[in-house]
Amino acid sequence: MKTRLTSLLGIEYPMIQGGMAWVANASLASAVSNAGGLGLIAGGAAPAEVVREEIRKAKSMTDKPFGVNVMLMNPSAEEILNVCIEEKVSVVTTGAGNPGKYIPALKEAGIKVIPVVPSVALAKRMERAGADAVVAEGCEAGGHIGDITTMCLIPQIADAVSIPVVAAGGVADGRGMAAVLMLGAEGVQVGTRFLVAKECTIHQNYKDMVLKAKDTDSAVTGRFTGHPVRSVRNKFTKKLTEIEKQHLDPQIFEEMSVGSLRKAVIDGNTEEGSFMAGQIAGMVNKEETCREIIESMTKEAETLLQDFVKIRGVEIG
Numbered sequence: 001m002k003t004r005l006t007s008l009l010g011i012e013y014p015m016i017q018g019g020m021a022w023v024a025n026a027s028l029a030s031a032v033s034n035a036g037g038l039g040l041i042a043g044g045a046a047p048a049e050v051v052r053e054e055i056r057k058a059k060s061m062t063d064k065p066f067g068v069n070v071m072l073m074n075p076s077a078e079e080i081l082n083v084c085i086e087e088k089v090s091v092v093t094t095g096a097g098n099p100g101k102y103i104p105a106l107k108e109a110g111i112k113v114i115p116v117v118p119s120v121a122l123a124k125r126m127e128r129a130g131a132d133a134v135v136a137e138g139c140e141a142g143g144h145i146g147d148i149t150t151m152c153l154i155p156q157i158a159d160a161v162s163i164p165v166v167a168a169g170g171v172a173d174g175r176g177m178a179a180v181l182m183l184g185a186e187g188v189q190v191g192t193r194f195l196v197a198k199e200c201t202i203h204q205n206y207k208d209m210v211l212k213a214k215d216t217d218s219a220v221t222g223r224f225t226g227h228p229v230r231s232v233r234n235k236f237t238k239k240l241t242e243i244e245k246q247h248l249d250p251q252i253f254e255e256m257s258v259g260s261l262r263k264a265v266i267d268g269n270t271e272e273g274s275f276m277a278g279q280i281a282g283m284v285n286k287e288e289t290c291r292e293i294i295e296s297m298t299k300e301a302e303t304l305l306q307d308f309v310k311i312r313g314v315e316i317g
Helices: 003-011 025-036 048-061 077-088 101-108 120-129 150-160 176-181 204-212 235-245 248-255 260-267 280-285 289-313
Strands: 015-017 039-042 066-071 091-095 112-117 134-137 165-168 187-190 216-223 229-232
Touching: 003 039, 003 289, 015 039, 015 289, 025 039, 025 048, 025 066, 025 091, 025 289, 048 066, 048 077, 066 077, 077 101, 091 260, 101 120, 112 120, 120 134, 120 150, 134 150, 176 187, 176 289, 187 289, 204 260, 216 235, 229 235, 235 248
Parallel strands: 015 187, 039 066, 066 091, 091 112, 112 134, 134 165, 165 187
Antiparallel strands: 216 229
């Protein structure tokens, strides 16, 4: 399956692994890249030198392209971006902010820049700023989310920009992959399914939360703060929901959330951790290697798309 995204990034399959904070480390990123996708190391809230260490680990584990996801609200974001330039990573994806002022330096260093966007307006702005592609993320995704669904967002952004569009949010199998390609995307970014990859080093309790999740086990908290987050329901999301109902100061809410993701990823604390995952978690029911995930998704998507062509009586080539 070849698209402009595979050509742009030098990868075999049009799939990017989500840059999940505390989750996406050198182990996961290198495994995804070795399997033919694009692995990402998450900058998250980490210091720049920690990110450098992960980049160097990944280099020792793969000779394939991989990237770094930089959260621009991180006080160390500029330092992390400088590390990416110094370490000559292939790709930088960005979230939680506008990377426009950093794009010229990154591109001058030969780094592909792919911002994550929740709207048509931001996608168009990123194209004007020189982005090589955009990840259009619908609100079905896990972690920090926007307001528009993937189904509605992808075709609108695909119509609005000329650069490749990568679909994120609600994609966990070949059916979802085929669907977003039909909507105009040229690749997918997958997060939740990689949470249960065998190479993913998160606490087993986190993996079990995702594996046991049903279709209704997704909760969004923090809308009133302007930074909504989607996670698997547990005592922590219930507590946050109760706080929201009390209309407390958003700052108090944010302070209560500090460290909750670490409690999930590292400690496996099922009561106080924030187990970020997308609505698609109800479809994720077994642990597999990154290669098995990528190959099964792309093979299923290819088959579905080929069958669609046959059913429609269309001839290609």
